[in-house]
């Protein structure tokens with residue numbers, strides 16, 4: 001990307017990311033903790049079969065865990081499977097994930113696994129099912145746009161799986177997904193109800209006011225160990241309200257030089273974000 005375009009895009013993207021470096025992530029994490037938000041730190045980057053890069057990402061997550069511990073940060077990390085080797089080989093991914101989990105366990109910290117696009121769903125869940133019995137401080141994201149998610153949830157709840165439920169960020173084609181927004185939302189409600197009825201610990205990952213209200217309603221009926229999770233820079237209006245109401249709210253904070261694709265996904269989610277971009281270009 002040419003320098004000037006990158007600079008302009010970065011001005012807008014800063015709303016959603018901490019910056020380029022691990023130090024930026026730690027600084028923004030402290031800032032969020034000061035506003036009573038827990039944090040989930042993510043090093044951007046995905047879909048790489050390059051073993052050198054994969055080792056680099058793995059080492060960086062180990063460093064992040066050290067810094068979370070040393071900085072007494074209230075928070076954890078979220079990793080992407082294809083960043084830790086799933087795009088190269090499942091066994092490489094499993095080995096790297098285990099290194100990260102073992103470090104997290106030594107500090108009594110938690111690890112979340114993001115869910116990527118559909119070619120990675122089965123591999124991600126297979127490894128999760130294998131590792132979970134020996135490592136309970138481990139959660140995985142499931143997407144309401146995927147038709148298979150209901151059966152994945154039915155399988156994972158009795159195993160003690162810890163789930164972050166989201167709508168799904170990746171454009172998918174074919175029969176695997178619900179395409180209409182209303183179908184995705186209805187499935188989200190169905191899955192969220194299953195979590196409130198039968199789930200152990202879980203997270204409601206959405207900015208959608210209607211779904212947040214539904215979760216509040218369900219929380220009144222069933223006392224559950226759950227938290228709201230939202231992205232940095234989105235719905236900053238509602239985060240303090242939920243905290244005041246007594247809910248735990250975590251902010252997902254990504255960082256790293258690979259901010260461009262992540263920001264494109266955030267742009268797609270809301271037309272007003274494109275306007276933000278245009279305004280930054282026109283000054």
Ligand SMILES: Cc1cc2nc3c(=O)[nH]c(=O)nc-3n(C[C@H](O)[C@H](O)[C@H](O)COP(=O)(O)OP(=O)(O)OC[C@H]3O[C@@H](n4cnc5c(N)ncnc54)[C@H](O)[C@@H]3O)c2cc1C
Pocket residue numbers: 113114115116141143166167168169170205206207208209229230231233234235251252265266267269270273
């Ligand atoms: C903590 C967390 C972790 C996630 N992890 C994953 C993952 O691992 N895999 C995955 O596929 N997806 C993940 N996502 C993204 C998710 O799938 C959705 O793409 C994203 O959350 C937008 O959907 P929504 O539920 O907020 O609803 P939407 O219907 O997209 O939005 C509802 C309302 O929220 C507000 N809003 C939403 N997005 C924005 C935005 N970018 N800027 C400003 N306002 C906005 C608007 O008011 C909008 O009307 C994650 C989301 C969160 C919050």
